[in-house]
Amino acid sequence: MPYILNTIEDQREMLRAIGASSIDELFECIPPEYRLNRPLAIPPAMSEMELARHMAELAALNRNASNSICFLGGGSYDHFVPAAIDALVGRGEFYTSYTPYQPEVSQGNLQAMFEYQTAVCALTGLDVSNASLYDGGSAATEAVLMAMSATSRPNRVVAAESAHPEYRRILRTYFAALGAELVVVPAPGGTVDPADWERAIDDRTACALVQSPNFFGCVEDVASVASIAHARGALCVQAFDPISLGLLKRPGELGADIAVAEGQSLGTPLLFGGPYLGVMACREPFVRRLPGRIAGQTVDRRGRTCWVLTLQTREQHIRREKATSNICTNQGLFALRALIYLALAGRNGLRDIAALCLRKSRYALDRIRSDARFRPAFERPFFKEFVVRDGEGRVAELLAAAESDGVLAGLPLGRWYPELDDCFLVCVTEKRTRPEIDRLAFALQRHSEHSGAAARHA
Amino acid sequence: MRNHRSTRLLFELSHPGRRGIALPACDVPSEPIDASIPASMLADAPPPLPELGESDVVRHFTNLSTFNMSVDTHFYPLGSCTMKYNPKRNERFAALPGFADVHPLQDDRTAQGMLALLFELQVLLGEIAGLPAVSLQPAAGAHGELAALLVAAAYFRDREEHRTKVLTPDSAHGTNPASARMAGFQAVTVKSTANGGVDLDDLQAKLDDQVAVFMITNPNTLGQFDRNVGRIADLVHARGGLIYLDGANMNAILGFVRPGDFGADMMHFNPHKTFSGPHGGGGPGAGPICVRDTLEPFLPSPIVVRDGISYRLDRDRPRSIGQVRSFFGNVGVLIRAYCYIRTHGPDGLRRVAENAVLNANYLLSRVRHFLPSPQGDRCMHEFVASAEKLKTTKGLKQPAMDIAKRLLDYGYHAPTVYFPLTVPEALMIEPTETESKDTLDAFAETLFRITDEPAELLREAPHSTWISRPDEVQAARAPRMRWKPD
Numbered sequence: 001m002p003y004i005l006n007t008i009e010d011q012r013e014m015l016r017a018i019g020a021s022s023i024d025e026l027f028e029c030i031p032p033e034y035r036l037n038r039p040l041a042i043p044p045a046m047s048e049m050e051l052a053r054h055m056a057e058l059a060a061l062n063r064n065a066s067n068s069i070c071f072l073g074g075g076s077y078d079h080f081v082p083a084a085i086d087a088l089v090g091r092g093e094f095y096t097s098y099t100p101y102q103p104e105v106s107q108g109n110l111q112a113m114f115e116y117q118t119a120v121c122a123l124t125g126l127d128v129s130n131a132s133l134y135d136g137g138s139a140a141t142e143a144v145l146m147a148m149s150a151t152s153r154p155n156r157v158v159a160a161e162s163a164h165p166e167y168r169r170i171l172r173t174y175f176a177a178l179g180a181e182l183v184v185v186p187a188p189g190g191t192v193d194p195a196d197w198e199r200a201i202d203d204r205t206a207c208a209l210v211q212s213p214n215f216f217g218c219v220e221d222v223a224s225v226a227s228i229a230h231a232r233g234a235l236c237v238q239a240f241d242p243i244s245l246g247l248l249k250r251p252g253e254l255g256a257d258i259a260v261a262e263g264q265s266l267g268t269p270l271l272f273g274g275p276y277l278g279v280m281a282c283r284e285p286f287v288r289r290l291p292g293r294i295a296g297q298t299v300d301r302r303g304r305t306c307w308v309l310t311l312q313t314r315e316q317h318i319r320r321e322k323a324t325s326n327i328c329t330n331q332g333l334f335a336l337r338a339l340i341y342l343a344l345a346g347r348n349g350l351r352d353i354a355a356l357c358l359r360k361s362r363y364a365l366d367r368i369r370s371d372a373r374f375r376p377a378f379e380r381p382f383f384k385e386f387v388v389r390d391g392e393g394r395v396a397e398l399l400a401a402a403e404s405d406g407v408l409a410g411l412p413l414g415r416w417y418p419e420l421d422d423c424f425l426v427c428v429t430e431k432r433t434r435p436e437i438d439r440l441a442f443a444l445q446r447h448s449e450h451s452g453a454a455a456r457h458a
Numbered sequence: 459m460r461n462h463r464s465t466r467l468l469f470e471l472s473h474p475g476r477r478g479i480a481l482p483a484c485d486v487p488s489e490p491i492d493a494s495i496p497a498s499m500l501a502d503a504p505p506p507l508p509e510l511g512e513s514d515v516v517r518h519f520t521n522l523s524t525f526n527m528s529v530d531t532h533f534y535p536l537g538s539c540t541m542k543y544n545p546k547r548n549e550r551f552a553a554l555p556g557f558a559d560v561h562p563l564q565d566d567r568t569a570q571g572m573l574a575l576l577f578e579l580q581v582l583l584g585e586i587a588g589l590p591a592v593s594l595q596p597a598a599g600a601h602g603e604l605a606a607l608l609v610a611a612a613y614f615r616d617r618e619e620h621r622t623k624v625l626t627p628d629s630a631h632g633t634n635p636a637s638a639r640m641a642g643f644q645a646v647t648v649k650s651t652a653n654g655g656v657d658l659d660d661l662q663a664k665l666d667d668q669v670a671v672f673m674i675t676n677p678n679t680l681g682q683f684d685r686n687v688g689r690i691a692d693l694v695h696a697r698g699g700l701i702y703l704d705g706a707n708m709n710a711i712l713g714f715v716r717p718g719d720f721g722a723d724m725m726h727f728n729p730h731k732t733f734s735g736p737h738g739g740g741g742p743g744a745g746p747i748c749v750r751d752t753l754e755p756f757l758p759s760p761i762v763v764r765d766g767i768s769y770r771l772d773r774d775r776p777r778s779i780g781q782v783r784s785f786f787g788n789v790g791v792l793i794r795a796y797c798y799i800r801t802h803g804p805d806g807l808r809r810v811a812e813n814a815v816l817n818a819n820y821l822l823s824r825v826r827h828f829l830p831s832p833q834g835d836r837c838m839h840e841f842v843a844s845a846e847k848l849k850t851t852k853g854l855k856q857p858a859m860d861i862a863k864r865l866l867d868y869g870y871h872a873p874t875v876y877f878p879l880t881v882p883e884a885l886m887i888e889p890t891e892t893e894s895k896d897t898l899d900a901f902a903e904t905l906f907r908i909t910d911e912p913a914e915l916l917r918e919a920p921h922s923t924w925i926s927r928p929d930e931v932q933a934a935r936a937p938r939m940r941w942k943p944d
C-alpha cells in the first residue's frame with residue numbers, strides 16, 4: 001500500500017505486543033451482523049502512473065480559463081495568480097499543519113492570521129476581521145445571522161435583488177428552518193432605489209444586505225442603505241469585491257456595520273467553485289458575535305510578543321449550542337493566499353489592478369455595443385462586470401457559438417432573473433488583453449451576422 | 459534553518475515604493491477613472507496595505523512557515539483530526555488546468571470531465587457509507603452536519619411532523635450541538651457511559667416524539683465502537699426520529715462496516731481527515747453528506763446526475779433545501795479525495811483502517827501502563843488517555859496541558875487535549891495508519907520519560923520553542939486583533 005509503512009513483520013510484532021492474534025481480532029468490537037461481508041464495490045487500486053493518465057483524460061474534457069478566453073464572472077473571477085503564492089502556501093509547514101491549537105508550534109500560522117486580519121481591516125476600513133469563513137455565500141449568511149443576534153431581531157431581513165442570487169438562495173435555505181422572513185427589494189434599473197429600501201426596512205428588520213459592486217457589476221449607493229437601516233435600528237451588511245476596493249470607497253467609510261466578500265479574487269484559481277475564502281469584518285461593538293477563529297496578540301511567559309487563538313468563548317468547542325457559529329475547520333490556507341496576494345500587490349498594485357479591470361471592461365462594452373444587436377441592460381456605473389441585452393434574445397445560441405470559437409463569453413442571466421432571459425453578464429479582469437476582447441466582440445458579432453443572414457433568408 | 463530576525467510583521471516591513479506584482483501596460487484607452495465612476499463613489503486613496511517586493515514577501519512567509527509543526531515535518535497525533543500523510547500526487551492532479559481553471563458557472567457541456575469525476579465521487583462515497591444519495595456541497599464536517607440537519611428539518615416539514623429537538627451525546631464534538639442550534643433545533647445532551655458509549659437509559663428518558671435526530675459519533679470520540687448502535691437506531695427509529703452519524707472517525711472502519719448498515723440515515727465525511735486532504739493550517743476541508751433514498755429529494759442542490767453518457771448539474775429539485783454555500787462545493791478537496799480513493803481501491807481502503815487501528819492499539823498497549831485509558835485495553839483508530847493521576851503524584855494542576863506542552867520540546871505535536879469533555883485531563887491520541895512502529899515506539903518512550911520528569915520542568919514547558927505559554931487571558935481581556943502603527 002502506497003502510504004503505509006508497517007511491514008508484515010512490524011504488524012506481527014505489534015500484534016504480539018497488543019496481545020492480539022490477528023488484525024481482525026481488533027475489529028471484533030464491531031457486531032458481526034453489521035459488518036460488510038464483501039469488498040467495497042469500488043474500482044481496484046491505481047498506481048500513480050495509471051491515475052496520472054486517468055486524471056489527465058478527465059481534465060482534457062474540460063474547457064477552462066487556460067485553453068479558452070474567459071469572460072465569466074458572477075462571483076468567481078479569472079484574476080491573475082502570482083507564482084509566489086503557490087510556492088509559499090505549498091510549503092509543507094503551512095500546507096500540512098492544522099488549526100493552531102498549540103501556539104508554541106503554530107506561530108507561523110497565527111502570525112499570518114493576525115496579518116491577514118490586519119489586511120482585511122485595511123481593505124474594508126472596519127475594525128475587526130476573523131481568520132476566514134468558508135466562502136462568500138456562507139459568509140453573507142453568517143453576517144445576517146450575526147446581525148439578527150446583535151439587534152435581537154430574529155425575524156426579518158431585507159436583501160437587494162441585485163445581491164448574488166446564490167447568496168439569497170443560501171439565506172432562504174437557512175431561514176426555512178429558523179422561520180425568518182427574507183424580503184427582497186427590486187433592482188429593475190440595475191441597482192436598488194433608496195426609496196425602495198426606505199419602504200422595505202422597518203423596525204423589525206435586523207439588517208439590510210446590499211452587494212456593491214452588485215451581481216450585475218453596478219456600484220450601489222451603500223451609504224444611503226446604511227443610513228436608512230441605521231435610522232430604523234437595523235444594521236447594514238455589505239458584500240463587496242475585494243479587488244474593487246483598489247478604487248471604490250471602503251465599506252467602513254460607507255457606513256456598513258459588517259462587510260463580507262468572496263475572497264477568491266485574491267490569489268485563488270477558479271477551481272470549479274471551491275475551496276474559496278469567506279471574508280468577514282465588522283465594527284468593534286460586534287466583535288464578540290463574530291463567527292470563526294480570531295488570532296490575537298499577547299505575550300508569552302518570557303514577555304515575548306506572540307499570537308494565540310482568542311475570544312474562544314464564542315466558539316463551538318467551548319460554548320457548544322450557544323456558540324456564535326458551528327464553524328470549526330475554516331479556509332486557513334486560502335486566507336494565507338489572500339494575504340500573500342495583498343502583500344504582493346500592495347496599495348498601489350491593488351489600485352492598478354482595479355483600474356485595469358475598469359478600463360478593460362469599458363473597452364469591452366464599447367466594442368460589443370458597436371453592433372446594434374447588443375445594448376447594455378443598465379445605465380449605471382459599473383466596475384468589472386456589465387449586463388448585455390441581446391436584441392434578438394438568443395442568448396444560449398450566441399454563447400454556445402462563442403464557446404466553439406474558444407471564448408467563454410458570459411453568463412446567461414435567465415436562470416436567476418427570468419425577466420433578463422435575453423441578457424448575459426460579461427466580466428473583464430486585468431488578465432484580458434485587447435486582442436482577446438476584440439475576439440470576444442468578433443465572436444458575438446460574427447454570430448450576429450450569421451443569424452441575421454439566416455433570418456433574412458427565411 | 460530558522461531565522462529569528464524574521465518575526466516582524468509584514469506591515470512593519472513595508473517600504474514605500476516597493477511592489478511585488480508588475481502589471482502589463484494598459485492596452486485599451488486610459489480614460490480618467492472618474493469619467494466612468496462618479497468621484498463620490500471613489501476612495502481618496504487605495505487601502506493602506508504594505509508595500510513590499512516579491513523577495514520581501516517570499517522571505518517573510520518562508521521564515522514564518524518554519525515556526526509551524528506540520529505532518530510533513532513532525533508526528534502529529536492530534537486526536538479526532540486524522541493528521542495522516544498528504545500524498546503529493548494528489549496535489550499535482552488537482553492543479554491540472556483542466557480542473558483548477560474551470561469556472562463554476564460554465565455550461566455543463568463544457569465541464570464533462572469535472573462532472574464525471576464528481577459523479578463518480580458521489581457513487582464512491584455512497585458505497586463506502588452504505589447511504590446511496592450524496593451531496594458534495596458542504597464546505598467542512600460542521601457544515602455537513604448543518605446541511606444534513608436542514609435536510610432532516612425539511613423531511614419532517616414535508617411529513618407535517620413538528621419536531622423540535624436534536625439529541626447529542628455529552629462526548630460529542632462541539633460542532634454537533636452548535637449545528638443543531640443553527641438548524642433551528644433545541645440541542646439536548648445525552649449522557650455517555652464510562653467507555654464513551656451512549657447511556658441507553660438516559661437516551662430512553664430523553665427520547666420522545668419531539669426528537670428529530672439523534673447525532674452519534676461511531677466509533678465515538680473515545681475511539682470505541684458503540685456495540686449498541688443498532689439498538690440505539692431501533693429506539694430512535696421507533697419514535698420516528700432519524701440517526702445522524704458524525705463521520706469524523708470513518709478512518710477506523712473503511713471497508714469493515716458501513717454506517718448505512720448499522721442504522722444511520724445520514725452522515726458526513728471529512729475528506730480532509732479520512733481521505734487525506736491537507737489541513738492547510740486550519741482548512742480547507744469538505745463535508746459531503748450521504749443519506750438514505752427517502753431523504754434524497756431534500757438534499758442540497760445541485761447534485762451531479764448522469765443522462766446516458768453525459769453529465770449535468772441537476773438544479774430542478776423542487777423539494778431540495780436549496781443551497782448551503784456558493785457554487786458547487788470545495789472541489790479542490792473533493793478531487794484529492796477522489797484520487798485517494800482511486801489510489802487505494804477496496805483492499806487498500808480496508809488496509810488503511812486495519813493499520814490505523816493497529817497503530818492506535820499498539821500505541822495504547824505501550825502507553826496505558828503509565829497513562830491509564832479509562833475505556834480499557836482496546837480501541838479503534840484512536841484512544842483517550844487520562845493524565846488525572848499526575849495531579850496527585852506530581853502536584854500538577856493541568857497535567858494534560860503540561861504533557862502536551864512538554865511533547866513539543868521533544869519534537870512531537872501534542873495530542874488533542876481536554877476533549878472529549880467526559881474524561882478528566884484527556885489526551886486524545888490518533889497516530890493514523892501512515893506512521894511507523896519506530897515512530898510510535900519513540901513517541902511512547904518520550905511520553906513515559908515525560909511522566910517521570912520533575913513537575914517544574916513540565917509546568918514551564920515548552921522550553922525549546924520560540925515562545926512558551928502565551929498569556930491567553932490577557933489576549934482575551936484586551937483583545938488586539940490587528941496591527942496598528944505605534
Ligand SMILES: Cc1ncc(COP(=O)(O)O)c(C=O)c1O
Nearest residue numbers: 328329538598599600631706743
Ligand atoms: C468528531 C468530530 N466531529 C465534527 C468535526 C467537525 O468537522 P470540521 O472541522 O471538518 O468542520 C470534527 C473535527 O474537527 C470532529 O473531530
